[in-house]
Amino acid sequence: MSQPESAFADAQAGGRSGESLAKLAQRYGLRRAIARPRFHVYLRQLWERRHFITTYATSRNVSKYSNSALGQLWQVLTPLLNAGIYFVMFGVILQGGKGIPNYPVFLLVGMFVFTYTQRSVTAGAKSINGNLSMIRALHFPRAALPLAYTIQELQQLVISMGVLLAIIVWFEPPTLLWLLIPVVLFMQTMFNIGASLVMARVGASMRDMNQLLPFIMRTWLYASGVFFSIQDKVAGVLPQWVANVMYANPAASYMEAMREILMADYRVQRHSGPDWIWYSCAAWAVFALIFGFWYFWRAEERYGRG
Amino acid sequence: MTEELPEVTTTPKTPLDAPTGTPTVIVDDLHIVYRVYAKATDHEKGNAVNALMRLLRRQGRPQMTEVHAVKGVSFVAYHGDAIGIVGRNGSGKSTLMRAIAGLLPPHQGAVYTDGQPSLLGVNAALMRDLTGERNIILGCLAMGMSPAEVRKKYDEIVDFSGIDEFVKLPMSTYSSGMGARLRFAISSAKTHDVLLIDEALATGDREFRKKSQERIKQIRESAGTVFLVSHDHKVIEETCNRVIWLHKGKIKMDGDPAEVMAAYHKG
Numbered sequence: 001m002s003q004p005e006s007a008f009a010d011a012q013a014g015g016r017s018g019e020s021l022a023k024l025a026q027r028y029g030l031r032r033a034i035a036r037p038r039f040h041v042y043l044r045q046l047w048e049r050r051h052f053i054t055t056y057a058t059s060r061n062v063s064k065y066s067n068s069a070l071g072q073l074w075q076v077l078t079p080l081l082n083a084g085i086y087f088v089m090f091g092v093i094l095q096g097g098k099g100i101p102n103y104p105v106f107l108l109v110g111m112f113v114f115t116y117t118q119r120s121v122t123a124g125a126k127s128i129n130g131n132l133s134m135i136r137a138l139h140f141p142r143a144a145l146p147l148a149y150t151i152q153e154l155q156q157l158v159i160s161m162g163v164l165l166a167i168i169v170w171f172e173p174p175t176l177l178w179l180l181i182p183v184v185l186f187m188q189t190m191f192n193i194g195a196s197l198v199m200a201r202v203g204a205s206m207r208d209m210n211q212l213l214p215f216i217m218r219t220w221l222y223a224s225g226v227f228f229s230i231q232d233k234v235a236g237v238l239p240q241w242v243a244n245v246m247y248a249n250p251a252a253s254y255m256e257a258m259r260e261i262l263m264a265d266y267r268v269q270r271h272s273g274p275d276w277i278w279y280s281c282a283a284w285a286v287f288a289l290i291f292g293f294w295y296f297w298r299a300e301e302r303y304g305r306g
Numbered sequence: 307m308t309e310e311l312p313e314v315t316t317t318p319k320t321p322l323d324a325p326t327g328t329p330t331v332i333v334d335d336l337h338i339v340y341r342v343y344a345k346a347t348d349h350e351k352g353n354a355v356n357a358l359m360r361l362l363r364r365q366g367r368p369q370m371t372e373v374h375a376v377k378g379v380s381f382v383a384y385h386g387d388a389i390g391i392v393g394r395n396g397s398g399k400s401t402l403m404r405a406i407a408g409l410l411p412p413h414q415g416a417v418y419t420d421g422q423p424s425l426l427g428v429n430a431a432l433m434r435d436l437t438g439e440r441n442i443i444l445g446c447l448a449m450g451m452s453p454a455e456v457r458k459k460y461d462e463i464v465d466f467s468g469i470d471e472f473v474k475l476p477m478s479t480y481s482s483g484m485g486a487r488l489r490f491a492i493s494s495a496k497t498h499d500v501l502l503i504d505e506a507l508a509t510g511d512r513e514f515r516k517k518s519q520e521r522i523k524q525i526r527e528s529a530g531t532v533f534l535v536s537h538d539h540k541v542i543e544e545t546c547n548r549v550i551w552l553h554k555g556k557i558k559m560d561g562d563p564a565e566v567m568a569a570y571h572k573g
Contacts, residue, residue: 021334021380025418028329032416052447056431059444063435066476134430136409138448139422212358301411 036300043293046141053144057151079160083111090227100229101265102171109262110226112164113255116157117192118217123149124196125203125213128303135304142303143296146200150193157185168262177261184261187285188254194288195250197296204303224251247274250284257281330500330531331383331406331423335415338376338401375401377555378415388532390542390563392570393552399535402552403502406533421499421530424449428493438464438473438480438488445492459495466521467491468514487514494521501525502533539567 025031037045046053065074091103100106127145128135135142161181203209223246225233230252235243246252256277260267376398383389391399404410406417407425431448432441442463446456464473467488469480477485503522523545525532536542542549542563549566551559559566 021332021382022416022418024329024382025332025334025416028420030329030332030418030420032418049447049450051453052444052450055444055447059433059436059440062440063433066435131430134448136404137425137430138428139408139424139450140448304409304411 036297039294039297042141042143042297042300046143046147049140049144052140053148054151056144056148057155060148060152061155075156075159076163079112079115080163082115083108086111086227099232102263105168105171105263106229106259106266107227108164108167109258110224110255112157112160113188113258114221114224114226114251115160116153116188117195117251117254118221119156120150120153120192120196121199122213122217123153125199125209127196127200128204129207129210132304142300143197143200143293146196146296147193150189150196153192154189161185172263175264180261181258184254184257184281187281190285191250191254191288194285194290194292197292198288201296201299204299220249220251224249224255226255244274247277248280250280250288253277253280253284328385328420329382330385330387330420332418333379333381333383333402333406333415334418336376336379336402336405336412336417337374337414338398338405338410339413340373340375340401341371375555376405379552379555379557380415381550381557381560383531383533385530387548388534388546390546390549391533391535391552392537392539392542392549392567393558397552398555399552400504403504403533403535406500407502419500423500423502424496424498425502425504426493426498426525429489432477432489432492434478435476437476438467438469441477441488442473442492445489446495449493449496451496463488463491463495466494466517483514490518490521494518494525497528498525500531500533502535504535539571543567 036042061075062072065071068074070077087104087107091107124146127149128142131145135145165178199209225246230243230246234246247256260277379398379402391402393399401410403425405412406419407423408417408419409425428445428449431445433444436444442460443456446459446463447453451459464470467484467490469484469488472480472484477488480488519541532545534542534546546563548561549559549563549570550557551566551570559569
């Protein structure tokens with residue numbers, strides 16, 4: 001019966017001998033409030049929060065354009081305007097499209113696919129620091145935030161893809177290969193989730209990342225062949241391995257896979273380039289997803305501290 | 307159970323309504339340190355080269371300062387306890403609460419808990435531009451409810467908040483009282499093992515304040531242990547059986563509400 005009182009004494013003595021309190025906690029089976037769960041437990045907790053993740057993503061999408069007059073239409077207009085600018089710049093003025101059949105389709109596919117990865121990564125980098133008040137008030141596996149941000153981008157992409165296909169039909173007749181579009185998007189989404197998880201942890205500890213990210217993204221954009229054919233422009237001037245390295249970068253791989261599906265002539269023409277694009281797509285997807293979750297989970301208990 | 311325990315010299319009073327005497331929360335020499343960033347100057351913000359150099363050297367901003375908010379706090383809370391936390395602004399009350407909830411990692415020491423303590427507060431997950439309807443769903447999911455639970459609680463939340471047809475309008479159109487009522491209604495819809503209630507809950511008009519105090523009492527009865535931060539000493543004395551007085555991140559006094567509150571008001 002003296003146990004409570006003794007326990008209380010332990011509490012009083014805690015300042016001097018911390019060990020007794022830890023022992024007391026152990027005796028009553030109390031756990032550390034902030035212990036990081038094991039990896040598989042963490043993934044299960046995340047799965048239990050799936051409804052929150054999707055609802056949060058949808059809510060962010062709805063509230064994003066709720067103050068503009070054109071509203072949700074901006075989800076379509078933004079990528080279209082971007083594609084238009086790049087088309088005038090690189091297709092008309094700089095003649096970058098020489099030798100590429102159906103250059104507008106080439107460019108549009110590149111823009112839409114690249115934008116998806118770019119936005120996921122950028123959003124992921126802000127997902128922890130932009131939600132510190134939520135992290136400091138509520139319990140949930142923190143990976144829910146970068147995940148929700150990526151799903152938000154996926155929801156936007158599905159809308160953009162619909163518009164894109166509606167445009168492409170004017171240039172390229174649909175084929176059975178179009179059924180592979182979701183496969184590429186699925187792999188790209190796996191990669192994007194992984195990449196945004198990695199960037200979420202990096203962005204949480206290095207606040208300067210947000211300042212630096214636009215430069216990294218622009219370099220990536222130019223290195224991925226969004227508005228030129230890597231095989232034509234690079235392999236003609238530099239050794240083939242340089243072109244291969246560029247093709248092996250995830251953004252270029254997903255773009256090329258999507259172009260192969262959507263553009264019949266490009267499929268034929270690209271035969272001079274590497275034939276392992278699809279392996280690259282799959283490898284990046286699996287690697288990024290597994291590494292991303294693991295890397296993010298390793299710092300789970302530290303988010304919200306800074 | 308039979309192991310030798312240190313001799314008790316100054317036996318503190320066992321919490322009155324703690325029949326089981328089982329500890330639910332143990333705070334062991336807890337230290338919390340915040341890192342605070344001063345606002346970046348325009349010059350700094352735009353300079354990518356500076357940013358790059360700092361990244362490479364793995365340095366933070368030069369103006370980064372550390373705030374030692376909680377400095378070595380230790381206590382044990384028991385099943386059935388209702389513990390009031392008092393102290394001046396900046397004494398570390400809210401920080402301590404967040405640490406107990408497991409939301410802030412300790413710099414040193416540890417917090418041990420039975421079950422998952424939760425902070426009564428859902429504000430951070432809500433979005434001003436969305437309707438009350440969407441916010442109720444979002445808030446409940448954010449607290450960890452399942453969609454089925456949300457559907458079950460939905461009407462109750464709308465009724466309790468008393469916002470009626472405004473539930474179809476964006477929260478940005480609400481008066482501050484209505485917003486506070488909805489937030490309280492959402493955050494109190496869940497049952498908790500260990501509940502942490504921060505001040506600023508008693509908002510809204512008089513009628514709603516009465517309603518919300520009743521709700522807190524209910525929650526307290528169903529929860530194992532309640533922590534309550536408040537400046538209102540009447541609320542503390544009415545609801546708590548123990549009071550901890552925090553001063554500059556340390557416990558200045560811990561014990562019977564009447565005694566501690568008397569001392570608190572004196573000094």
